[in-house]
Amino acid sequence: IAFKLWYGESTPSIVKRAIMLHTNDGMTANGTRDTNAQPTNTGADAATINSRISIVLYDIDDSTGFNAASKRQALHQKFDPNSGRVGLNNLGNTCFMNSALQCLSHATPLTRYFLTNEYKLDINTSNPIGTGGKLAAAYETMIRALWTAKKRQTSVYPRALKRAIALFAPRFAGTSQQDSQEFLAFLLDGLHEDLNRIKNPPYIEKADVTHEHDLNVAAADAWDSHCKRNQSIVMDTFYGQFKSTCVCPNCKKISVSFDAFNHVSLEIPQLSSLGKRIVPIILFRANLPSEQPMRYGISVPKHATLGDVKLQLSSLSQIPTSKLAICDIYQSSIYEIIRDEKSISALNNDDVIVAYELDPFTPSTMHVIAGHVRTSGDTGKSSIGYPLFTSFSTDFSCRQVIQHFQSRLAYLAPEGASFEVRLAESSGQPIQAFPDRLSESLSAVIPDKSDAKFTSFLKEDCSESFLFVTIDWNANNLTAFANFNAFLDHPSLNEAVKKHRSAPNRSLTLDQCLENFTQPERLDDDNKWYCSTCKDHVRAEKTMTLWRLPNILVIHLKRFEFRNALRREKLDTHVDFQLEGLDMNKYCASSKAVKDGKDFVVSVVPATYDLFGVVNHYGRMGFGHYTAYARRWNEHIMEDDWKLFDDSVVRDDVTKADVVSNAGYLLFYRRRDFA
Numbered sequence: 001i002a003f004k005l006w007y008g009e010s011t012p013s014i015v016k017r018a019i020m021l022h023t024n025d026g027m028t029a030n031g032t033r034d035t036n037a038q039p040t041n042t043g044a045d046a047a048t049i050n051s052r053i054s055i056v057l058y059d060i061d062d063s064t065g066f067n068a069a070s071k072r073q074a075l076h077q078k079f080d081p082n083s084g085r086v087g088l089n090n091l092g093n094t095c096f097m098n099s100a101l102q103c104l105s106h107a108t109p110l111t112r113y114f115l116t117n118e119y120k121l122d123i124n125t126s127n128p129i130g131t132g133g134k135l136a137a138a139y140e141t142m143i144r145a146l147w148t149a150k151k152r153q154t155s156v157y158p159r160a161l162k163r164a165i166a167l168f169a170p171r172f173a174g175t176s177q178q179d180s181q182e183f184l185a186f187l188l189d190g191l192h193e194d195l196n197r198i199k200n201p202p203y204i205e206k207a208d209v210t211h212e213h214d215l216n217v218a219a220a221d222a223w224d225s226h227c228k229r230n231q232s233i234v235m236d237t238f239y240g241q242f243k244s245t246c247v248c249p250n251c252k253k254i255s256v257s258f259d260a261f262n263h264v265s266l267e268i269p270q271l272s273s274l275g276k277r278i279v280p281i282i283l284f285r286a287n288l289p290s291e292q293p294m295r296y297g298i299s300v301p302k303h304a305t306l307g308d309v310k311l312q313l314s315s316l317s318q319i320p321t322s323k324l325a326i327c328d329i330y331q332s333s334i335y336e337i338i339r340d341e342k343s344i345s346a347l348n349n350d351d352v353i354v355a356y357e358l359d360p361f362t363p364s365t366m367h368v369i370a371g372h373v374r375t376s377g378d379t380g381k382s383s384i385g386y387p388l389f390t391s392f393s394t395d396f397s398c399r400q401v402i403q404h405f406q407s408r409l410a411y412l413a414p415e416g417a418s419f420e421v422r423l424a425e426s427s428g429q430p431i432q433a434f435p436d437r438l439s440e441s442l443s444a445v446i447p448d449k450s451d452a453k454f455t456s457f458l459k460e461d462c463s464e465s466f467l468f469v470t471i472d473w474n475a476n477n478l479t480a481f482a483n484f485n486a487f488l489d490h491p492s493l494n495e496a497v498k499k500h501r502s503a504p505n506r507s508l509t510l511d512q513c514l515e516n517f518t519q520p521e522r523l524d525d526d527n528k529w530y531c532s533t534c535k536d537h538v539r540a541e542k543t544m545t546l547w548r549l550p551n552i553l554v555i556h557l558k559r560f561e562f563r564n565a566l567r568r569e570k571l572d573t574h575v576d577f578q579l580e581g582l583d584m585n586k587y588c589a590s591s592k593a594v595k596d597g598k599d600f601v602v603s604v605v606p607a608t609y610d611l612f613g614v615v616n617h618y619g620r621m622g623f624g625h626y627t628a629y630a631r632r633w634n635e636h637i638m639e640d641d642w643k644l645f646d647d648s649v650v651r652d653d654v655t656k657a658d659v660v661s662n663a664g665y666l667l668f669y670r671r672r673d674f675a
Contacts, residue, residue: 084111084632086146087155087648091162092175095647099628100184101158102645103613103668105146106630107552113233114140115147122195122232130193131167138164139191155648165190180615180626181263181556181666188262192234201229208532209256219243219547222258230260238262241548243589246540248531249336249522255532258547263554263666266513268573277302278496279309279344279353281326282487283317286357286390290410292486293354293386297493299500300344307340313355316492325356325389330525332383334369335539345519346541356389366455367391370405370421370469371428372484381472385412385484388471398434398450398457405471412484419473421446426468433457510577510667513557514587518545545589549607551674553584555667559617570620574662580638582609582669605673610638613668614659629659633670 084105088098105111113119119140123133138160145156165183166173168190172183204225209218223241230239244257279298285291298312306326314321328336329352338353347353359365370388375381392404405421422444423431430444434457437447446454446469458467520543523529528537559571584607613630628645631638642659644651 082149083147084630085643085650086149086153087645087650088142088146089155089157090647091157091159093177094158094162094175095626096178096180097158097162097165097172097183098647099615099626099645100180100187100666101142101161102628103615103630103666104184104187105143106613106632107237107668108632108634108670109237109551110233111143111147114143119195119233122197124194124196124199126199127193127196130196131164131190133194135161135164135168135187135190136194139187154650168193177623179560180617181265184554184666185263188234188238192230192232195232195234197231198229204228206257209258210254213256215243215256218256219258223260223548226260234262235260237552238550238554240264240546240550240553243545243547245543245545246529247542248529248534248538248540250536250538251531251533253531253533255529262550263556264517264546265556265558266510266517267558268508268513268571268575269516276300276500277304277344278493278500279347280493281309281313282352282354282386283313283319284354284356284386284388285317285319286323286359286408292411292483292488294490295487295493296490297496299496302345304344305340306338306342306344309344310340310355316490319357322360323357325358327354327356327389328352329354329386330539332385332387333371334387334389343520346522348522348524350524351522352386354386358389359391364394365391366394366396366467368467368469370471373428373470373472375472375474384473394455396454398447398452398454401446401454402448409471419471422470422472424468424470428468428470430470508573508575510555510575510582513575518543518587546584546587547589549584549588549671551671553609553669553671555669557665557667559665570617570624572662575664577660577664577667578609578611579656579659580610582611583607584609605671608672609669610672611659611667612638612670613666614664615666616661616663617665618663626665627663629654630668635674638670 088094088101090098117140119136123136124130125132142156142158142161145153149156162172165187169186172178172186206225207218207221209215209222219241227235239260239262242259242261244259246255246257247253248255276299279300280295281298282293282295284293294317296313296316298309298316300308300312310321310324310326313319313326314324326338327334328338328347358367361367368388368390370390371383372385372387373381374384388405388408390404390408392401396404402421405419409419423433423446424444425431432442432444434443434445434447434450436443436445520541522541523539525539529540529542530537531540555577557575559573588607610633612633613628616627616629618625618627629642630645631640631642633639640656641652642654642656644654644658
């Protein structure tokens with residue numbers, strides 16, 4: 001009974017029959033009586049009897065207590081309070097591995113699966129991306145050593161497992177410090193491949209889902225397609241489903257996809273940015289063309305829109321909002337003219353936001369985007385500086401257009417430099433539209449001496465109110481272009497930074513990290529999304545939400561912030577996470593989805609989670625140390641007795657306050673009611 005309660009043998013698919021054998025009562029391990037054995041004293045106390053009970057597990061479909069397929073290999077287990085309380089010896093900077101393994105060993109369904117030898121029925125030796133069962137066998141050896149160890153054994157060496165994981169992921173073959181989260185991801189993936197019940201996975205083409213589809217049906221189809229290729233204890237226990245929504249910035253196409261996951265990685269927001277965010281914005285004035293652009297600091301609530309930013313900028317600059325256009329600049333070009341309704345949460349911290357003073361859009365106004373191009377004999381042509389977004393009357397002559405640009409670019413005026421203005425496509429390719437003074441052919445250069453009406457030269461494929469030009473600068477002195485990226489700082493920027501830094505230091509919660517996870521973001525240049533309508537890779541706006549939640553949820557707090565190729569900064573922010581009662585229902589999009597006014601799913605399994613394991617990281621990236629906290633549980637009970645696992649050392653003087661700290665890196669939660 002105790003063993004059944006401990007390992008929760010109530011799940012129908014893994015129910016076993018427990019047989020209690022009194023080895024001192026003349027019974028042998030095979031269930032027959034030893035005639036040479038002496039009878040036991042019937043007056044022995046209960047403690048003496050219980051200490052000599054061996055619990056044997058057999059498949060329930062074997063009426064004799066022995067399964068022929070298992071070759072009479074039953075599990076003999078003395079129920080010991082020290083089960084799972086064994087350390088893992090460090091093999092040379094393997095604390096990252098030991099901490100993850102200790103938490104994973106407390107994932108009851110997976111540990112039970114290996115201790116009962118059920119895993120042997122699922123080993124997939126033909127999987128080309130697995131290890132032929134070597135990793136699964138090594139993991140079983142380690143689990144058995146941790147949970148069936150003799151009392152005098154306080155630690156074991158996980159050498160076989162380290163060798164096996166190196167077959168699947170060679171990066172873990174050496175003795176250098178590694179990331180615990182990356183190790184866990186590879187281990188789960190490797191175990192899944194070794195235990196995948198699908199021997200010949202079919203090819204399934206991923207469906208293209210839009211917002212017009214029934215998302216409940218699309219999600220169910222995507223999950224069914226995934227299950228046709230992937231079925232294992234790992235997937236049954238650790239895998240959930242993301243819903244990803246991408247919006248093309250050009251054609252506004254909305255694409256939805258559903259993908260499986262085995263952990264959730266959460267950014268840790270800056271504490272001071274939880275309430276407000278500073279949006280630095282560079283303003284180019286039209287009425288003060290001889291002055292350098294000015295960078296303002298706009299402090300707005302984190303859920304504000306660009307329309308709110310524009311209102312504050314209008315108040316600071318005294319320019320009406322109708323004359324302001326806010327743009328995202330990328331590689332010296334205008335990547336996007338940002339709509340007022342766009343949320344500032346979609347802006348990356350390294351985005352360059354620029355505002356331009358323009359005349360309102362009317363049929364009598366020409367709006368022109370001009371990119372600066374530097375021409376030199378050594379380097380050829382290259383884009384430089386911030387592009388110019390300007391406007392002028394459609395009645396301007398060619399001469400007036402050039403004079404307009406000369407006025408707007410007066411603050412630059414590189415010494416010894418001159419420029420030509422060329423009509424161009426949005427891609428920068430020149431459009432031959434003007435007569436060439438030196439030949440009878442056409443030229444893209446706008447003639448600076450012509451009094452002919454500028455619009456009279458435009459072709460039919462050119463818009464009469466929106467054009468692209470390039471400003472080609474000629475100079476041999478490259479230092480002359482140093483001020484093309486220069487600007488002045490407005491006092492508002494310094495004031496916003498001071499207020500931001502002096503904001504009270506509030507505690508950060510796991511719920512705030514989860515809310516931040518579901519906010520839309522724009523993809524950077526290294527992670528562009530392919531738009532099937534535009535036939536191009538674009539920096540789409542992407543929103544991630546949780547759709548299907550697993551029975552065991554692994555949460556990764558991203559404490560290592562990427563700075564550059566050689567440096568990552570460790571974030572020691574304290575994140576307050578729940579030990580019991582983490583409510584994930586509000587973050588699961590499928591629980592909010594309805595069909596014809598009714599829930600698509602008749603009965604939703606409550607998504608309430610309790611913590612059973614934590615991987616901690618101390619120190620810097622690559623030079624730190626990992627430890628783990630863990631407690632035992634099953635489908636019926638959750639212990640309050642936390643243990644600290646520090647490589648070979650296991651400590652029991654742990655309080656709940658110790659478990660929640662600023663070192664928390666990986667969080668292991670179990671669902672109270674399994675789905």
